[in-house]
Amino acid sequence: MNALEDDPILGQFFDSAEKKARWMVRLKFLYLVWIVFIVVGISFLIWYSLP
Numbered sequence: 001m002n003a004l005e006d007d008p009i010l011g012q013f014f015d016s017a018e019k020k021a022r023w024m025v026r027l028k029f030l031y032l033v034w035i036v037f038i039v040v041g042i043s044f045l046i047w048y049s050l051p
């Protein structure tokens with residue numbers, strides 16, 4: 001299995017442990033924002049679909 005460091009495109013973003021850690025923090029934050037977005041969107045759909 002190839003590592004991210006060996007990838008010609010993504011390798012520049014993950015070539016050190018510090019960069020990997022930064023990207024993992026960013027991805028976790030974006031994942032939480034995505035979950036909040038989905039929950040709020042479903043809540044609005046349910047709220048406006050009630051009679």
